Every structure is written in structure tokens, then in C-alpha cells.
Amino acid sequence: MSTRIVITGGAGFLGAVLARRLLAASISLGGAPAEELGELVLVDLFAPPADLAGDPRVRVVTGDLTTVLAGLGPVDAIFHLAGVVSGAAEADFDLGMRTNLDGTRALLEYARGLAAAPVLVFSSSLAVFGSDPALGPVGDVDDTTLPRPQSSYGIQKFIGEQLVADYSRKGFVRGRSVRLMTVSVRPGKPNAAASSFLSGIIREPLAGQRAACPVPPGTPIALSSPRKTLDGLLRAGEVDEAEWGSRTAMNLPALTTTPQEMAAALDRVAGAGTSDLIDWTDDPAVGAIVGSWPARFHTLRAEKLGLRPEHTFDDIVRAYRDDLG
Amino acid sequence: MSTRIVITGGAGFLGAVLARRLLAASISLGGAPAEELGELVLVDLFAPPADLAGDPRVRVVTGDLTTVLAGLGPVDAIFHLAGVVSGAAEADFDLGMRTNLDGTRALLEYARGLAAAPVLVFSSSLAVFGSDPALGPVGDVDDTTLPRPQSSYGIQKFIGEQLVADYSRKGFVRGRSVRLMTVSVRPGKPNAAASSFLSGIIREPLAGQRAACPVPPGTPIALSSPRKTLDGLLRAGEVDEAEWGSRTAMNLPALTTTPQEMAAALDRVAGAGTSDLIDWTDDPAVGAIVGSWPARFHTLRAEKLGLRPEHTFDDIVRAYRDDLG
Numbered sequence: 001m002s003t004r005i006v007i008t009g010g011a012g013f014l015g016a017v018l019a020r021r022l023l024a025a026s027i028s029l030g031g032a033p034a035e036e037l038g039e040l041v042l043v044d045l046f047a048p049p050a051d052l053a054g055d056p057r058v059r060v061v062t063g064d065l066t067t068v069l070a071g072l073g074p075v076d077a078i079f080h081l082a083g084v085v086s087g088a089a090e091a092d093f094d095l096g097m098r099t100n101l102d103g104t105r106a107l108l109e110y111a112r113g114l115a116a117a118p119v120l121v122f123s124s125s126l127a128v129f130g131s132d133p134a135l136g137p138v139g140d141v142d143d144t145t146l147p148r149p150q151s152s153y154g155i156q157k158f159i160g161e162q163l164v165a166d167y168s169r170k171g172f173v174r175g176r177s178v179r180l181m182t183v184s185v186r187p188g189k190p191n192a193a194a195s196s197f198l199s200g201i202i203r204e205p206l207a208g209q210r211a212a213c214p215v216p217p218g219t220p221i222a223l224s225s226p227r228k229t230l231d232g233l234l235r236a237g238e239v240d241e242a243e244w245g246s247r248t249a250m251n252l253p254a255l256t257t258t259p260q261e262m263a264a265a266l267d268r269v270a271g272a273g274t275s276d277l278i279d280w281t282d283d284p285a286v287g288a289i290v291g292s293w294p295a296r297f298h299t300l301r302a303e304k305l306g307l308r309p310e311h312t313f314d315d316i317v318r319a320y321r322d323d324l325g
Numbered sequence: 326m327s328t329r330i331v332i333t334g335g336a337g338f339l340g341a342v343l344a345r346r347l348l349a350a351s352i353s354l355g356g357a358p359a360e361e362l363g364e365l366v367l368v369d370l371f372a373p374p375a376d377l378a379g380d381p382r383v384r385v386v387t388g389d390l391t392t393v394l395a396g397l398g399p400v401d402a403i404f405h406l407a408g409v410v411s412g413a414a415e416a417d418f419d420l421g422m423r424t425n426l427d428g429t430r431a432l433l434e435y436a437r438g439l440a441a442a443p444v445l446v447f448s449s450s451l452a453v454f455g456s457d458p459a460l461g462p463v464g465d466v467d468d469t470t471l472p473r474p475q476s477s478y479g480i481q482k483f484i485g486e487q488l489v490a491d492y493s494r495k496g497f498v499r500g501r502s503v504r505l506m507t508v509s510v511r512p513g514k515p516n517a518a519a520s521s522f523l524s525g526i527i528r529e530p531l532a533g534q535r536a537a538c539p540v541p542p543g544t545p546i547a548l549s550s551p552r553k554t555l556d557g558l559l560r561a562g563e564v565d566e567a568e569w570g571s572r573t574a575m576n577l578p579a580l581t582t583t584p585q586e587m588a589a590a591l592d593r594v595a596g597a598g599t600s601d602l603i604d605w606t607d608d609p610a611v612g613a614i615v616g617s618w619p620a621r622f623h624t625l626r627a628e629k630l631g632l633r634p635e636h637t638f639d640d641i642v643r644a645y646r647d648d649l650g
């Protein structure tokens with residue numbers, strides 16, 4: 001027996017690193033013994049990096065989730081990472097609804113049509129939490145905190161969680177929804193996300209380039225490294241239903257830090273003065289968005305599954321630097 | 326100026342009593358001064374009662390929400406009560422998704438297409454709360470309790486709340502979602518809902534007929550009279566955004582009682598021995614469902630809007646009896 005896995009959004013940053021992890025070692029799914037990976041299907045709007053596209057076990061499927069799933073055939077597990085990011089879903093409401101809501105429904109219907117219900121790991125987001133204008137800041141978040149999403153992206157992710165929960169209850173899929181934190185340090189270029197600078201203020205100075213921090217240095221921030229984020233996705237796919245527990249979504253662990261502490265960590269890892277390349281240029285618009293996100297997470301449920309945040313931001317900077325080498 | 330109002334589900338029990346209330350008096354909508362009702366559009370799969378269909382101000386539109394809305398034209402307010410009930414949504418998953426989810430989306434898109442965003446009151450349900458098998462009973466519920474729906478109906482209502490919140494945030498509608506409690510006493514015949522007996526054990530004995538109570542007499546139950554339920558729907562439509570507050574759904578007040586206390590109230594109002602017509606025939610399947618619902622609600626937010634539960638179940642029995650006379 002060999003395993004067949006689908007990653008939606010498989011050509012994106014997280015999708016690609018997840019794909020490499022899955023190709024590197026056998027994986028246990030839904031409580032079953034570990035098996036060899038037979039085929040990895042990467043579904044995305046664009047092609048994956050060349051190392052993945054060239055692997056004989058990888059099948060590349062390019063196109064929209066609402067149209068490409070019909071011919072996929074049976075699958076043991078799906079990691080559903082595809083989606084329009086927060087800024088785009090806010091700027092184009094219909095695009096967000098089509099991709100994040102209708103795309104997720106199409107995926108769930110595909111899975112429901114299979115003879116055996118696949119494990120489905122759905123990547124939700126801390127963006128389900130938002131600062132309700134009538135109520136003020138979110139405050140500390142734990143496993144029972146009521147999400148009050150304040151963006152179309154957050155709403156669409158929260159709806160996806162509900163669909164995954166009900167399709168699981170009905171036995172159509174073996175779903176687990178995990179809420180990802182802001183991932184830092186992401187490689188590559190800055191993007192339009194309000195959180196983009198949280199990678200940029202490390203990535204750019206490490207490359208000898210200037211980067212702007214648009215929020216006050218002491219702003220509390222909840223982060224997760226790419227590695228810990230992958231740990232969460234893989235652990236969700238690995239455990240059986242009893243160990244997973246509630247069908248309600250699980251918050252992944254977060255490291256609470258500040259841009260000031262991040263800059264200090266950068267100097268400790270990369271040498272004193274590296275953070276001089278950060279321009280502390282306040283942008284109240286970005287500050288309002290980033291400051292409305294919860295920054296302190298108490299993730300007992302994730303801890304029971306052995307998931308922990310990074311100990312220090314120094315570890316995150318070091319891991320990023322080492323991955324580049 | 327006269328007001329134009331749509332009620333979806335306008336031919337059902339709650340829709341019809343709401344229609345009669347709206348036809349009987351001018352109404353204030355979204356904080357504006359009270360105005361005369363010009364036209365009341367009752368949208369449903371079937372025709373409303375004759376008194377409503379015969380009112381010159383009433384327009385009857387029969388058909389599915391996904392098809393009949395295009396020609397409706399501008400409207401000042403929508404009371405969205407239409408939906409497939411819990412038992413039916415559980416038995417026919419696709420029907421529930423189509424009616425409760427796609428129907429609500431179609432309504433929101435219709436409203437979004439209007440030149441002026443209408444007030445939209447969405448009737449959600451206490452069914453968004455459910456006893457999570459991994460976590461046990463819900464316990465007391467307040468305005469910050471995280472819903473973990475355990476039925477397709479509850480999931481679809483909770484998703485509807487999220488859509489109403491985001492369409493409101495975007496300015497497409499002026500939405501308010503209210504979670505209705507189990508309504509008792511409903512007139513008419515028993516139906517397939519697990520909660521049907523909570524009307525039956527009063528309605529049938531008052532008509533000299535026997536009725537079964539399938540749960541232990543001491544089971545705690547959260548109820549609302551039809552009158553208090555209407556109060557909640559109308560108040561949600563009446564206030565402006567500032568007074569309404571958070572776009573997250575609001576729990577309506579509930580009277581916590583037990584079948585035993587209900588029987589005692591029946592005897593006090595209708596005469597000693599009336600409740601002898603109740604057969605206390607335990608049905609563990611129904612008991613498991615009804616016992617999983619939360620029974621104690623702390624509804625501070627609703628109270629701030631002047632909404633209160635009935636003081637005693639005696640009042641509810643009396644009001645039901647008087648309405649029949």
C-alpha cells in the first residue's frame with residue numbers, strides 16, 4: 001500500500017515546503033501506521049517549483065478548485081491550503097467568496113464523493129479573530145474564545161471551519177481545522193498582506209537590504225515559524241479522531257513577541273547593527289490592522305498534541321538563516 | 326413615504342404572526358421614524374393564511390429563494406425566517422445546504438444589488454449551540470459563548486450569521502442576526518422536530534387530548550413564547566447600528582423551565598388535573614437530543630435592548646389560551 005495525498009495551494013510557499021516534507025519521509029495519516037508516499041498531487045493556479053514538478057511522485061494539477069477536482073480519483077489525505085489572501089479577499093469580495101468559500105465547498109463535495117472518507121486538514125487562520133468595533137480589542141485567546149471575524153477573509157475561513165466540522169460529523173471527510181498564526185520568516189518578496197513586514201524586517205536586513213517596520217516597536221505580535229506551522233498541519237493529519245478531539249477548529253501555538261524584540265534577536269543572530277537596516281516608519285493604517293489582531297494565545301489543546309511554539313525569536317531567525325545556506 | 330418589507334418564510338407560523346403585527350401598526354426601521362407599511366411581501370414555498378393573502382397591502386411570492394428574488398425591486402427591510410427545519414436538514418443534507426445556505430446567500434446578493442442597503446433581520450437559532458461529544462454539555466450560555474454546532478441545521482444557521490455579519494460590515498445590508506429559542510406554545514399539529522413536544526404537552530391537553538413527554542420531567546429547557554420571539558425580531562429591525570452594537574449574532578432571552586414545571590403551570594392556568602393528559606413516556610433518543618441543548622442563557626445584550634423573557638410559564642400558557650379564544 002502506498003499513500004496518495006493532495007495539497008491544494010501546493011505551489012505556494014507553505015504548500016511547497018509541506019510537499020518537500022511529505023516527499024522526504026513516510027507519513028502516518030488519521031492514526032494509521034506510517035506508509036510510503038505513492039503520489040503527491042499539487043493543485044494550484046500556477047505550477048510548483050521545479051524540484052517538486054520534477055519529482056516522479058508528484059502530479060501537477062493547474063486550475064481552479066471548482067473545476068479541476070472531478071478527475072482526481074481516490075485520495076487518502078488532503079491538505080487544503082489554497083485560498084485568496086486577506087488583502088485580496090477584502091479588495092475583491094466576489095473573488096474571495098468564490099475561491100475561499102465555493103472552492104472549499106467544491107473540495108468537500110469532491111471528498112464526499114469518494115468511496116472512503118479522506119483525512120482533510122484545513123488551514124484556517126488567526127484572522128477569524130478580529131477587534132469588534134463595538135467591543136474593543138480581542139484580548140487573550142484560548143480554545144474557547146468566540147471568533148468575531150472583521151474581514152471577509154476571516155469570515156470565509158471561519159465558514160470553512162464550520163463546513164469541515166459538519167462534513168466530518170456526517171462522515172463525509174475526516175476533517176481537522178487548524179488556525180495558522182502569522183508565518184515568519186517567509187522567504188521571497190514582500191507582498192500586499194498587512195503582516196508582510198513581519199517577515200521583511202528580518203529577511204531584508206539579512207540580505208543587506210533596508211526594510212520598513214510600519215508599527216510601533218512595542219506592538220505585541222503572535223507569530224509562528226514555517227517549521228512549527230508545518231508541525232501543526234502534519235500533526236493534525238497524523239492523529240486519529242479520538243486524539244484530535246473536538247471538530248471545532250484548533251488554534252496553533254504562537255510565539256508572542258514585538259518588532260523591537262525581533263530586531264534584538266536579529267542582532268544577536270546576525271551580528272550587532274544588522275537591525276540598523278530597519279526603518280521605524282510608523283504607518284497608522286497598518287498599525288490599526290495589525291494592532292487589532294490578538295497577540296496572546298493559550299493553546300492547551302495544541303499542547304496536548306505535543307505542539308509548542310518556538311522558544312525564542314532567535315531560533316526562528318537562526319532557522320531561516322540556516323535554511324538559506 | 327411608506328415602507329416596503331419582505332418576510333421570507335412569510336407563510337409559516339412565525340412569519341404569519343410577524344406579518345399580522347407589521348400590518349397592525351406602523352414600524353420604525355433601523356433607527357428611522359416610524360412609517361406606515363406600504364407593501365408587505367410574503368415569500369415562501371406555499372401560500373400564506375387567507376387573512377394575509379386577502380390584505381390589499383400584501384403581495385404573495387411563491388417559490389424558492391434562489392429563483393424568486395430577482396424581480397422583487399427595492400425594499401426597506403427583510404425579515405429572513407425561511408429555512409429547512411433541523412430534522413429535515415439532518416435527514417437531507419443537500420436540501421439543508423441549498424435552502425439554508427444557498428438561499429441565504431441568494432437573499433444577501435439580492436439585497437446587495439439594491440441601491441440602498443435594507444435592514445436585514447436574520448433568524449438564527451439556539452441550535453448553533455450543541456453538546457460537543459469530545460467536550461460534554463454546553464453549560465450556561467452568555468453573549469461570548471463559542472457555538473459548536475452539532476447538527477447541519479446549526480452549522481447552516483451559524484454560517485448564515487457569518488455571512489450577514491460580513492455583508493453588513495461591507496455595507497451591503499444593515500444586518501442583525503438573532504438566535505431564537507425553542508418557541509412554545511406553537512399552535513397547530515405536532516411536527517418532526519425533537520422539540521415538538523414542548524408545545525404539544527400544553528396544546529394537546531388544553532384541547533382535551535393526550536400528549537407524550539419523551540424526556541424526564543426535570544429536564545431543563547430554554548423556551549420563548551411566540552410573543553417574546555416576535556419582540557426580539559422587531560426590536561432587531563427597529564434599532565440603529567450603534568444601538569444594535571456588535572455584528573456578531575445576539576441570543577434572545579429564554580425562560581428556563583422543565584416539563585414538570587410546565588405541567589404545573591398548565592394545571593394552575595387551565596385547572597387542576599389538566600396535565601393528567603400528559604403521558605410521561607421516556608424516549609432516550611429524544612432525551613439525548615433535547616438534553617444536549619443549553620438551557621440557561623444570560624442575555625445581557627438583549628436586556629440592554631429592553632428584551633426580557635416571560636416571567637413564568639404560566640404567562641405563556643395564559644397567552645396561548647387567550648389567543649385561541
